[in-house]
Amino acid sequence: MKKRLPLILVLVTGIFGAVTYFVPHHSIQAVDESVRNDVMRIIAAFSLVLGLGSILQHHFNKIQRKAQNWQYSWITVITIFVTGVIGLFGGIDLAHPGVLPTHIGGFSFHMQTLYMNMMVPLGATMFSMLAFFMASAAYRAFRARSFSATLLLAAAFVLMLGAVPLGRMIFHPLPSFAEWILAVPNTAAKRGINFGIQLGILATSLKILLGVERGWLGGG
Amino acid sequence: MALSCIVALLLSSLAPPGNVAARDVPNDGGSNILVTWTASPDTSLVGYQVLRQAKGGTTWDILTLAGRRATSFVDQAAQNGIKYQYKIIAESNTESAEAPVSGYAVAKPQWFNFDNVPALIGSGILSFILLYFINRARRDRNLFIRRISGLDAVDEALGRATEMGRPTLYVPGLSSINDVATIASLNILGEVAKKTARFGTPLIVPNTDPIVYTVAREIVKESYTSVGRPDAFTQDIVFFVTDVQFAYAAAVDGIMTREKPATNFLIGMFFAESLILAETGAATGAVQIAGTDAVSQLPFFITACDYTLIGEELYAASAYLSREPLLLGGIKGQDYSKVLFVVIIVVGTLLALVAGLPVLKYL
Numbered sequence: 275m276k277k278r279l280p281l282i283l284v285l286v287t288g289i290f291g292a293v294t295y296f297v298p299h300h301s302i303q304a305v306d307e308s309v310r311n312d313v314m315r316i317i318a319a320f321s322l323v324l325g326l327g328s329i330l331q332h333h334f335n336k337i338q339r340k341a342q343n344w345q346y347s348w349i350t351v352i353t354i355f356v357t358g359v360i361g362l363f364g365g366i367d368l369a370h371p372g373v374l375p376t377h378i379g380g381f382s383f384h385m386q387t388l389y390m391n392m393m394v395p396l397g398a399t400m401f402s403m404l405a406f407f408m409a410s411a412a413y414r415a416f417r418a419r420s421f422s423a424t425l426l427l428a429a430a431f432v433l434m435l436g437a438v439p440l441g442r443m444i445f446h447p448l449p450s451f452a453e454w455i456l457a458v459p460n461t462a463a464k465r466g467i468n469f470g471i472q473l474g475i476l477a478t479s480l481k482i483l484l485g486v487e488r489g490w491l492g493g494g
Numbered sequence: 495m496a497l498s499c500i501v502a503l504l505l506s507s508l509a510p511p512g513n514v515a516a517r518d519v520p521n522d523g524g525s526n527i528l529v530t531w532t533a534s535p536d537t538s539l540v541g542y543q544v545l546r547q548a549k550g551g552t553t554w555d556i557l558t559l560a561g562r563r564a565t566s567f568v569d570q571a572a573q574n575g576i577k578y579q580y581k582i583i584a585e586s587n588t589e590s591a592e593a594p595v596s597g598y599a600v601a602k603p604q605w606f607n608f609d610n611v612p613a614l615i616g617s618g619i620l621s622f623i624l625l626y627f628i629n630r631a632r633r634d635r636n637l638f639i640r641r642i643s644g645l646d647a648v649d650e651a652l653g654r655a656t657e658m659g660r661p662t663l664y665v666p667g668l669s670s671i672n673d674v675a676t677i678a679s680l681n682i683l684g685e686v687a688k689k690t691a692r693f694g695t696p697l698i699v700p701n702t703d704p705i706v707y708t709v710a711r712e713i714v715k716e717s718y719t720s721v722g723r724p725d726a727f728t729q730d731i732v733f734f735v736t737d738v739q740f741a742y743a744a745a746v747d748g749i750m751t752r753e754k755p756a757t758n759f760l761i762g763m764f765f766a767e768s769l770i771l772a773e774t775g776a777a778t779g780a781v782q783i784a785g786t787d788a789v790s791q792l793p794f795f796i797t798a799c800d801y802t803l804i805g806e807e808l809y810a811a812s813a814y815l816s817r818e819p820l821l822l823g824g825i826k827g828q829d830y831s832k833v834l835f836v837v838i839i840v841v842g843t844l845l846a847l848v849a850g851l852p853v854l855k856y857l
Contacts (some may be wrong), residue, residue, distance in 0.1 A: 296610050299603045301524040314672075318705060325704030325734035327600065328711075332733040342752060400740035404766065407773040414776075415797040464789050467805040471787040473831050474809025475674045476617065477624050477824045482677065486628060486820045489681030489812045490713065 281485045288483040330354065361385050429455055509536045509583055509697070510591035516599035523609075524574040524603030530566045531593060534584040541581050543590075544569075549577035559585070572601040585718045589747055590769060623834070624827035631823025639822050644801035645814045651781040651800075652689050655756035661696035662686070665746060665757035665771065666784070667762020668739060671705045674809075675787045679762035680706070680713055681812035682785075686759060687717035691726055698749060699732040702742040707734040741766035747774045760784040760799065761808065765789045772798035785811065 294306040329390065333347035337371035365372030365387040370475070376384045418424040436452025481487035511531040519526035521523045528676060530545060541560045545554040546569060572578055577598040625664050631637055655662045666679045666687060683699065690697040699714060701707035712733040718727040735745045747770065750758065758775040760768070760782065768784075768791040775782045776798045784795035785803030795802045803811055813821030 277679040295588050296607055296614060297605055298607045300525075301603075304524050321704035321708050324708055325737075328729075328732075328734040329736075330709060331729055336732055354598050393741075396744075397738065400744050400770065400803045401766065402829075404770055407769045409850055411769055411794060411797045415793075442563065450641060465808040467789055467792070469835055470804075470806030470828075470832065471789075471809075473620065473835075474678070474787070474806035476620055477828050478674055478678055478681075480621055480624055481821065481824050484628075485731070487681060488823070489684040489816070490677055490709065491716065 277488070277491055280491060281488075285483055285485070288479070326354070343473075357388065358387065508538070508586050508589040508591040509534045510593045511542060511582050511584050512593060514580060514582050514593045514596040516578065517595040518599060518602050519568060521607040522603055524601050525570060525572055527569045527572045527578060527580075527599045527601050528566060529569060529596065532584045533565050534564070534591065536584065536586065537592075538586040540585050540587060542584055543618065545581040546572075546578050547559065547581070549579070554581060559822070562805070574601050574603060576600065602750055619834075620831050623831050624824055627824040627827035627830065628820055631819045631826070635819045637819065637822050637826050639814065639825055642803070642807050642810065642814055643786065644803045645811055647781070647783060647801050648686065648815060649689065650692055651757040651783060652686070652693055652695060655690075656693040656695045658756045660756035661698050661753055662690055662757045662759070662776075663746075663749060663780075664699045664759040666699065666701065666706060666710055666763070666767045667755055667760075667764055668702045668742065668767065669706075669763035670703050671709060673763050675763040676703075676706055678809050678812065679785075680709055682761055682808075682815065683710060683816035684713045684717050684757075685812060687714040688721050688774070689716040691723040694723075694726065697731050698753065698755065700735045700746055700749060701732065702735060702737055702739075704737070707732065735780060739765065739767055743770045750774050750778050750780070754778055755780050758782045760786075760795065761811075762786065764788055764795075767806045769798060770796040775799075806819070 290306070290309075294302055297303075330351065333350050335341075336344045337351075359374070360372075363372045363374040364376035365374075365384050367384045367445045368377065368382055371384075376382065412430075414425045415423070416430060418427050432448065433452045433455060435444070438447045441452070445491040463476060478487065482490065514529070514531045516527055516529045519528050524833060531542070534542075541562050542560045544557045544567045545559055546557050547554045557569055557571075558567060569578070569580070569811045575598050579598050580596040582593045584593070627637075652662060664683055667673070667676055669676050671677065687697060688697075697714065699710055701710055703853055711729075714732050715724075715727050718724055736742050737793070748810050749755070750771075751774065755775075755778070758771075758780045760771055760775070761784065764771075764786050765788070768786070768788075772782060772784060772795055782799035783801045783803070784799040785808040786792060786795060792802065792804060796804075810825045811826065813825050832850060
């Protein structure tokens with residue numbers, strides 16, 4: 275029953291999902307919308323509690339075992355509690371204050387302030403590292419070690435040169451040629467991959483619906 | 495007042511629009527009526543006022559002021575089952591001209607979307623091919639499946655981690671369980687977990703989605719149990735990190751640099767963080783096997799990882815690793831479906847070429 279019930283649920287909801295694509299009637303669409311929005315939201319709320327439990331348990335274990343760099347786990351645990359308390363009782367911003375006084379003079383540490391002044395810049399810092407990683411990856415990719423790598427190098431060179439005014443100055447049709455590389459061979463390759471992906475999605479969905487693929491149940 | 499309006503209309507030199515018609519929008523869930531008209535030839539026009547009146551009503555409701563090039567409007571606020579008629583008034587800066595009122599139209603919800611018939615036929619044919627090969631695999635258990643080097647390397651990569659006494663890191667992507675790529679990744683995780691349980695290699699599975707975390711934990715637990723190693727499963731193997739994209743990338747980078755996994759699996763749906771993860775993994779010297787159906791992230795993985803499962807290979811991986819005949823039948827079906835696609839494309843291209851030949855004009 276532990277294996278059969280999920281399979282029955284998947285079969286019923288999967289067939290219903292496919293039916294909603296072909297039946298536009300509002301009675302069916304309303305049920306679909308309710309399942310997608312309300313039911314999924316309720317499940318997500320429960321799983322968030324499990325997620326929170328997981329992260330706390332993981333870090334408490336590290337602290338308990340005095341694992342490598344266990345001190346940092348305290349920072350995570352304390353941050354979770356402080357953010358939780360501010361989120362629940364401290365208010366969103368100055369215009370929407372909570373029951374706790376979350377500003378000292380002109381310095382606010384409301385939820386919105388924490389988000390805008392800590393989460394956003396930290397995220398932006400990680401994102402900006404992409405530029406450096408891209409440079410190192412490009413160096414590795416553009417070493418002409420094989421025919422494919424040489425072809426990649428040549429295509430990249432043409433594209434880069436075609437995107438700047440210097441390219442047009444060197445050879446007038448270069449920007450058009452660069453555009454052609456993007457629009458024709460590049461798009462053709464992408465579409466080929468996409469055909470395979472859509473077939474893979476169809477095959478995986480069908481196998482899951484029929485209970486042939488049970489890896490998601492833990493190896494069946 | 496009414497008399498002055500009639501006089502103003504009679505004296506108007508603005509040409510009115512013509513042929514105002516209203517009909518139910520087909521293949522929808524109801525509440526939509528399409529109103530069409532032919533444009534007024536007047537160049538001084540600024541737009542058309544669209545008005546609606548329910549049967550038995552006495553007033554006209556203004557719905558919108560359509561642009562001067564508009565010749566149609568979809569009334570999306572019609573109540574199903576109620577008869578409506580529509581009026582179009584051409585407007586210039588100084589004058590207005592009214593077209594004859596449309597006939598009555600009723601919005602009705604439909605039970606079948608005929609626009610999706612080609613999708614139904616296409617999925618039916620492909621499903622038939624897939625089911626045929628899955629069924630054939632029940633009888634012929636020795637189906638030939640082409641080699642996928644990225645998946646052949648899994649055993650070698652896990653063996654390396656075991657020999658080095660280092661953990662294996664498995665990142666199941668950054669998408670939710672709604673994504674088929676995530677489900678495919680979880681299927682692969684089940685097979686990888688069985689192997690790490692057998693080899694006694696530590697496994698680390700950080701998650702960014704709480705639902706994916708819950709499913710991944712159950713999968714790994716079941717896999718450890720299925721190979722007779724339930725004792726080796728601990729709560730620390732699969733854990734939730736955060737659902738914030740770059741915070742997750744930072745956490746996984748931290749795991750890579752601190753724990754120094756010998757093998758990294760980056761399989762599932764990835765976004766802008768793909769290169770950050772793959773380059774950090776490459777810098778730590780780990781063998782990296784990546785797989786995604788995000789076409790824009792594939793070049794990054796191909797550049798920074800040792801093996802990359804491109805698109806459909808991601809969906810074939812679970813079957814390939816488990817060598818389960820029924821699942822392998824699905825891969826065979828996928829391959830034959832691709833042959834069908836190629837044939838359709840070639841025939842379609844030839845027909846399009848032939849149709850464009852000038853000689854056809856003389857036939």
